Amino acid sequence: MLLKYYLCSLLTLPLVLLASASKETLVLLNNLVIKETHSVLFNTLKARGYHLTFKSADDPTLVLSKYGKYFYQNLIIFAPTVQEFGGALNIETITQFIDDGGNVLFTGGVSTGSALRELAAECGFEVTEENSSLIDHLNYDISDEGKHTLVVTRSSNLIKSEEIVGKSNEKSLLYEGTTVIADPKNPLVLPILHAESTAYSYKTDVPIKDYSLGTGKDLLLIAALQARNNARVVFSGSLYFFSDAAFSSPVKKVDGSSYNVSGNQEVASNIVLWTLKDRGMIRVKSVNHHKLGDSSPPPSYTIMDMAVYLVELERWEDGKWVPHNADDVQVEFVRIDPFWRGNLKNVGDGKYEFTFKIPDTYGVYQFKVDYNRIGFTTLRSSTMVSVIPLEHTQYERFILSAYPYYASAFSMMFGVFIFSFVFLHYRDDKVKGE
Structure with missing residues (x-):
């Protein structure tokens, strides 16, 4: 014992x-x-x-x-x-x-x-x-x-x-x-x-x-x-x-x-x-992101999707972690350079939200929060996501900007039809006399 x-x-x-x-x-x-x-x-x-x-x-x-x-x-x-x-x-x-x-x-x-x-x-x-x-x-x-x-x-x-x-x-x-x-x-x-x-x-x-x-x-x-x-x-x-x-x-x-x-x-x-870091300490409690209308992160986003980014921040105060509420927290959606940068909306209790449209460029992106304010520790958070192009079944059947090409194709088909009709049914008068 x-x-x-x-x-x-x-x-x-x-x-x-x-x-x-x-x-x-x-x-x-x-x-x-x-x-x-x-x-x-x-x-x-x-x-x-x-x-x-x-x-x-x-x-x-x-x-x-x-x-x-x-x-x-x-x-x-x-x-x-x-x-x-x-x-x-x-x-x-x-x-x-x-x-x-x-x-x-x-x-x-x-x-x-x-x-x-x-x-x-x-x-x-x-x-x-x-x-x-x-x-x-x-x-x-x-x-x-x-x-x-x-x-x-x-x-x-x-x-x-x-x-x-x-x-x-x-x-x-x-x-x-x-x-x-x-x-x-x-x-x-x-x-x-x-x-x-x-x-x-x-x-x-x-x-x-x-x-x-x-x-x-x-x-x-x-x-x-x-x-x-x-x-x-x-x-x-x-x-x-x-x-x-x-x-x-x-x-x-x-x-x-x-x-x-x-x-x-x-x-x-x-x-x-x-x-001694008994004041001015700040940290990320949780990070979440999902498509608008969903509640869990997808395996990947598709271009032009509506996405929602959520983050929860805390600061050290009087010996315990409490919600950190501010109006100057920003998030960036970055591939090599930021495609989106916006202010996070404070929804209370240290929770922030940002809703935006995924850009029309596929690749590997990051949600980045870089919060650097006097008196607080520097806060950096990054979450990697992938953005894929549309599948062939997701494209529009007819695109408005392509209507001139559609018109030219159909006009060509119509012209060929008229030409064929005239060519088949036209008879020369000399041929008739003989």
Whole structure:
């Protein structure tokens, strides 16, 4: 019985690990003090069911995977000054982790280490020069020490996506740290929070003698990358932005406006949850297609048939899948190029429908849905079908456009008949006289 118990335990162990692997998160810190100064954020994640493993960024035992299997799905790096990761962790393993679908959140600071600078460059971000800070002489908190680096930024500078930053609010945000520059033509990079037009990035104790790397709204305070495999990477130039002090601190701007508490907690929590794919996840629940009047897919369609395409979408919200309702979902009927493209009709409960006529060209086609919206994972669905020509018994007996040919044929037959009749019954007068 004891042996049977051990065998059952071994068989069920992988299933348990598989069920809990989706929320396994490795948190790397400069020191364990950050665990206390950012406890509100970590407690929020724990309340959502995430299992956090805290380690030092230079821990010699660091490892993300073994024998091709990852121990974690998410990686949080709250170690701005780290110069080199410990153990088996390096930039190559982190980028491979992202390529395999892992999610990464990391924060820099005024003294951003070379390891994070290199990681940011791999993800399409360029951190401004070392020891530089975000400075804004017109938008800073009165508790600032005089260098104007504790910047107050408006919530209107956030990306317009409820999935990433939550519902819009009028509270201002506190930010202290460095900035990044990203290529605006990169379709995978999302500018989550940009600076005010009066801000710039430079060293606080050095006279300004040359042009800054970036100024105004070109400076990104928080930037994100959603890769083509839907892996998410977020870089923040401020560790302070996610701290308990920023969450609970009142905002008193130099121009006199004030708030009892900043909006950092709501925005930061939503950004972290979005990074870890607890928000903005969307999937196809079911796909169906059939001829108009039928209910099941046919072996093949015939040209000029009326077809109906149906798809059901869901999104992840508050720990469960719920119907996703939108008015901007499109479908394409593609052979090499799209023959049909149209908006799917929302019929409620996340169900969409599209009715159209099969084109008068036979071949192998695909129903394609490519739904790419800011804040959501990219949704791609394709269903292959074949379209065959009409059988010989299905063609019309007489085609309207062929009536001139019919007329010419019958006129020729009539002409031959008249000619034959005249030829047979005509007699020459000379022949009669003889």
